[in-house]
Amino acid sequence: MSEHEEFWDARYSESTRIWSGEPNTMLVTExxxxxxxxxLDLGCGEGGDVVWLARRGWRVTGVDVSRVALERAGEHAKEAGVADLVDLQWHQLGESFPEGEFDLVSAAYLHSTVEMSREAILRAAxxxxxxxxxxxxxxxxGWATWQHTPPHDVHLPSPQEVYDSLGxxxxxxxxxxSGEFERSQNSPDGEPGTRTDNVLRVRRLAA
Structure with a gap:
């Protein structure tokens, strides 16, 4: 088991659910x-985005390094009645990648405190x-307003940096x-706060 897989399996095993189960707001908007x-949903976690897409008729391939997360995503898809539209795959992104071409490739909050070749993964995306x-x-x-001291030494690139790195x-x-947006996010203790995130959307021209 790789360090990355071990870290995220442990993270998801901390509780029966890590995320809300709802889709990312900006994914819905876009x-x-x-x-x-x-x-294709890279780093699909427990499947919130996967299920939202499938409910709207998308055939979705969800990818994650954590088998714990993928199992929960599969359960979520079954409960939502969309399991037939969902293909969940384990990948150590940067070392392996799903085959095929996709009309939408989403990489939502693909950050990690464990070293990860994010730029190479996004180029593959x-x-x-x-x-x-x-x-x-x-x-x-950036970090949430209630995180007065950055919890990790992780570079958070701007959308322009991401765009430039795609080549x-x-x-x-x-x-x-290409831009930033603000959203609400509470601390683990329930303290209300906000966070500034960014979005990059690019379209490949039709042949």
């Missing part, structure tokens, strides 16, 4: 209205976007959104 097709498809990258711009071929992509 994807609602798109014609459903094939979607871009390569997996089908002609006419979208790459959506959500990330943290997209000129004339083959169009930048549709």
């Amino acid at each position: 994807v609602e209205g798109m014609v459903p097709g094939r979607a 871009a390569a997996a976007v089908a002609p006419g498809g979208v790459l959506l990258v959500l990330g943290h711009s 997209l071929a000129e004339g083959e992509w169009v930048l549709e959104r």
Whole structure:
């Protein structure tokens, strides 16, 4: 078992549920209205985004390094009645990657305190976007307001840094959104706060 897998299995094993089970708000904002097709969710966790997409007719491949998380995502998909639209795969991203092309590739909050080749993973994500498809990258711009001292020494890139690191071929992509947004996030103790995150959305031009 790799250090990355061990870390995230332990993290998910801390409680019966880590996340809310709801989709990421910005994913909903950016994807609602798109014609459903094939979607890839990198770092799908317990499946909140996977299930939301499948409920809207997307055929979704969800990927995570934690088998604990994938098991919960599978249970969530079954409870939601969309298991037939969901393919959950274990991957150590950076070492292996799902096959095929996708109309939507989403990488939401793909950060880790364990060393991870995030830039290489996002370049692989871009390569997996089908002609006419979208790459959506959500990330943290900074720490939550109640985190007065940064808990980890992790670089949180701006959307421009992410865009530059993708190395997209000129004339083959169009930048549709790049910016920051603020959302509410409570501390583990229930203290209310806010967090500034960022969004990058690029579309591969149709052939």
